[in-house]
Amino acid sequence: MVxxxxxxxxxxxxxxxxxxxxxxxxxxxEKVRKRFFSLESDNPHQTIxxxxxxxxxxxxxxxxxxxxxxxxxxxxxxxxxxxxxxxxGLALKSLGFIVDYLECRRVNEDYLxxxxxxxxxxxxxxxxxMKKEFCGIGRIPYCCLEVKIGQDNFHLTGKHLKPKGEGAIxxxxxxxxxxFVGVFxxxxxxxxxxxxxxxxxxxxxxxxxxxxxxxxxxxxxxxxPKPELFATYLRMGLL
Numbered sequence: 001m002v003x004x005x006x007x008x009x010x011x012x013x014x015x016x017x018x019x020x021x022x023x024x025x026x027x028x029x030e031k032v033r034k035r036f037f038s039l040e041s042d043n044p045h046q047t048i049x050x051x052x053x054x055x056x057x058x059x060x061x062x063x064x065x066x067x068x069x070x071x072x073x074x075x076x077x078x079x080x081x082x083x084x085x086x087x088x089g090l091a092l093k094s095l096g097f098i099v100d101y102l103e104c105r106r107v108n109e110d111y112l113x114x115x116x117x118x119x120x121x122x123x124x125x126x127x128x129x130m131k132k133e134f135c136g137i138g139r140i141p142y143c144c145l146e147v148k149i150g151q152d153n154f155h156l157t158g159k160h161l162k163p164k165g166e167g168a169i170x171x172x173x174x175x176x177x178x179x180f181v182g183v184f185x186x187x188x189x190x191x192x193x194x195x196x197x198x199x200x201x202x203x204x205x206x207x208x209x210x211x212x213x214x215x216x217x218x219x220x221x222x223x224x225p226k227p228e229l230f231a232t233y234l235r236m237g238l239l
Contacts, residue, residue: 004070007234008103009138011119013214015235018101020093023086024067032063033094040095044149045182049195051091052161053168055084060158063087081159085143088158089238098148099238102155102215104230106140112200112216117231142219142230144197154182155197155215170194175227176218200229 002018021027036059039050055063061077064087069075074083089099111118122134134140144157160171161184170177174189178198186194200216218227 007236011105011139011233013233013235015100015237017237017239019239020090023070024063024090025070026066026068027090028067029094031066032090035059035062036091036095043183044097045184047095048092048097048147048154048156049161049168049182049184051095052088052156052158052195053163055088055091055158056161056163059091060084060087063090079159081143081157082141084158085145086238088156089145092145092147093238100146101236101238102144102146102232103234103236104142104144104215104217104232106142107216107229107231109229112229112231117214119231144215144217144230146215146235155199155217156195157197161195168194171221172197172218173220173222173227176220 002016002022004018004022007016020029036051036054039047039054041047041050060079060083064075064077064083069083071082074080077083086101089101093099106120108118108120120140122131122138122140125131125134125140142157144155147154147156162169162171168184170184170186174186174192176197177186177192177194178196180186180191180193182193182196184194186192197217200218214232216229216231218229220227
C-alpha cells in the first residue's frame with residue numbers, strides 16, 4: 001500500500017508504482033473501459049485527443065463521483081490539475097496505454113540553464129490563497145502524464161485542453177508545446193501541437209539532466225507574463 005501523501009512530500013527523485021485503486025478506491029476498471037471504448041481509434045494520437053476532450057463532457061465528475069478519490073479534500077471535481085491528471089491517466093490506462101503520472105514542482109529557470117534543479121519557494125507564490133496551500137505542502141505543484149506510443153514518450157495535461165464547438169482549444173501558449181505531432185494543432189500556431197508538452201533541455205549543458213526520467217516542462221497561460229518551469233520529482237507508474 002502506497003502512502004500517497006507521504007510520497008508527494010518526499011522530493012528525492014524516484015520512480016514508484018501505484019495501483020489505480022489507491023487513487024480511486026472504488027474503481028471498476030472494466031466499467032471505465034466500457035465508458036471510453038467508443039473513443040478508440042486506429043491512430044493512438046486520435047484516441048488520446050478524443051479521451052482528453054470527452055472527459056470535459058462530464059467524464060471527470062463521473063470518475064470522481066463513481067470511484068472516489070484518495071484525497072478527500074478534492075473528492076468533488078473542481079477542475080484541479082491533481083484531479084484531471086490521474087483521471088485522464090485512468091481513462092487512457094483502461095484503453096491499454098502505458099502511462100506514468102509525473103508529480104512536479106516549480107523550479108528556477110536561471111539555475112536550470114546550468115543543469116541545476118532549484119525549486120522555487122512557495123513563499124514566492126503571488127496568489128495569497130495559493131501561497132498558504134503551497135506552503136503547507138512545501139512546493140509550488142503541478143503534474144502531467146507521460147504516455148508511451150511505440151518507442152516515444154508524450155507528455156500532456158488534461159486540464160489544458162477544453163472542448164470548443166466541434167473541436168477543442170489549447171489553454172497554454174504555443175511556447176509550452178512540442179513541434180506538431182499527432183492530430184491536434186495549436187489554434188495560435190499550426191506548427192505546434194495543441195496537446196503534447198515540450199521538454200526543456202538546458203542549452204548550455206544538455207547532459208546535466210537525465211530528461212528521460214526527470215521531465216521538465218513549461219506552463220504559461222494568457223495570464224502569465226512568461227512560462228513557469230516544472231520539474232518531475234516523483235514518477236508514478238500506473239498499474
